[in-house]
Amino acid sequence: MMKTYSISEVAKELNLTVYTLRYYDKEGLMPFVERTASGTRLFKQSDIDALKVIECLKSTGMPIKEIKSFIDWCSDGDSTLQQRYDMFIERKACVNAQMEELKKTMEVIEHKCLYYKTALEAGTEDIHKKNKIEIPITE
Amino acid sequence: MMKTYSISEVAKELNLTVYTLRYYDKEGLMPFVERTASGTRLFKQSDIDALKVIECLKSTGMPIKEIKSFIDWCSDGDSTLQQRYDMFIERKACVNAQMEELKKTMEVIEHKCLYYKTALEAGTEDIHKKNKIEIPITE
DNA sequence: ATAATCCCTATAGTTAACTCTAGGTCAAGT
DNA sequence: ACTTGACCTAGAGTTAACTATAGGGATTAT
Numbered sequence: 001m002m003k004t005y006s007i008s009e010v011a012k013e014l015n016l017t018v019y020t021l022r023y024y025d026k027e028g029l030m031p032f033v034e035r036t037a038s039g040t041r042l043f044k045q046s047d048i049d050a051l052k053v054i055e056c057l058k059s060t061g062m063p064i065k066e067i068k069s070f071i072d073w074c075s076d077g078d079s080t081l082q083q084r085y086d087m088f089i090e091r092k093a094c095v096n097a098q099m100e101e102l103k104k105t106m107e108v109i110e111h112k113c114l115y116y117k118t119a120l121e122a123g124t125e126d127i128h129k130k131n132k133i134e135i136p137i138t139e
Numbered sequence: 140m141m142k143t144y145s146i147s148e149v150a151k152e153l154n155l156t157v158y159t160l161r162y163y164d165k166e167g168l169m170p171f172v173e174r175t176a177s178g179t180r181l182f183k184q185s186d187i188d189a190l191k192v193i194e195c196l197k198s199t200g201m202p203i204k205e206i207k208s209f210i211d212w213c214s215d216g217d218s219t220l221q222q223r224y225d226m227f228i229e230r231k232a233c234v235n236a237q238m239e240e241l242k243k244t245m246e247v248i249e250h251k252c253l254y255y256k257t258a259l260e261a262g263t264e265d266i267h268k269k270n271k272i273e274i275p276i277t278e
Numbered sequence: 279a280t281a282a283t284c285c286c287t288a289t290a291g292t293t294a295a296c297t298c299t300a301g302g303t304c305a306a307g308t
Numbered sequence: 309a310c311t312t313g314a315c316c317t318a319g320a321g322t323t324a325a326c327t328a329t330a331g332g333g334a335t336t337a338t
Contacts, residue, residue, distance in 0.1 A: 019327055040285050056247045078263045085255035092248050099241055106234050108195045116224035124217045158297055179315055
């Protein structure tokens with residue numbers, strides 16, 4: 001007999017709540033998970049692996065409805081290999097774009113860190129104000 | 140007289156809608172924007188710059204309520220320099236964590252690209268099934 | 279055998295971040 | 309004077325992704 005896991009075990013492993021897993025199932029992301037006669041879900045290791053791929057797609061910002069299309073394609077077999085390949089290529093481009101975006105964000109954040117470090121040391125933000133015309137006439 | 144911009148000009152420049160800008164204002168993110176006697180918003184260049192920082196914070200995943208705290212601190216002056224510095228340091232750590240996360244995501248995505256490339260070339264996903272015990276007895 | 283603890287469904291509620299509508303003001307052009 | 313188009317507010321509606329509740333069934337520990 002193949003080892004199976006309960007919904008709460010899977011939730012713990014994937015850092016999700018039981019609610020979330022049942023919600024995913026309702027949305028059609030887990031058509032592969034089998035049940036006991038009385039309806040309790042039995043997760044196989046391969047189901048957990050599939051959920052990890054779902055989590056990966058989610059972390060690229062893909063909405064659940066699109067992830068469902070992918071799951072449907074998986075159920076449809078080899079005739080959808082091209083769609084699935086195209087989808088991952090597109091995801092790759094999307095993640096690359098996000099990385100670029102994050103780099104730009106990081107530059108601004110780091111600039112602000114320096115800005116506030118300097119201001120803190122001076123005790124005032126005025127240090128950054130362009131008051132450079134401030135040449136006293138006397139002295 | 141200093142040049143000012145209308146809400147729709149600013150929206151176009153920042154790739155936001157006027158709805159969104161008014162929403163931000165309602166949420167307290169733009170207390171610095173001045174108005175004409177009849178209530179029309181007049182954006183200065185410095186206001187646009189501030190909005191770019193807000194967009195930057197948003198892109199780190201910071202919720203609007205927290206961004207509002209930052210804006211409030213800015214209005215409070217030098218007494219809040221430490222909070223603001225701490226906030227940017229924390230944002231930096233957060234962006235770093237996101238970058239790490241994205242890298243891991245990218246690895247999985249790239250692995251899947253290869254997986255589907257191979258499957259496409261073979262015309263079937265079966266190529267990846269571990270049927271390696273498949274040694275015919277005869278021949 | 280019975281209480282505790284898991285599991286289930288269906289459905290309602292929540293939250294964030296918009297997005298839109300209705301009804302009105304105001305300034306510029308014809 | 310009047311139409312056009314940009315501006316305004318208040319408030320309702322939307323969407324995604326959960327999150328929680330109510331009511332009930334099954335399994336395990338005492």
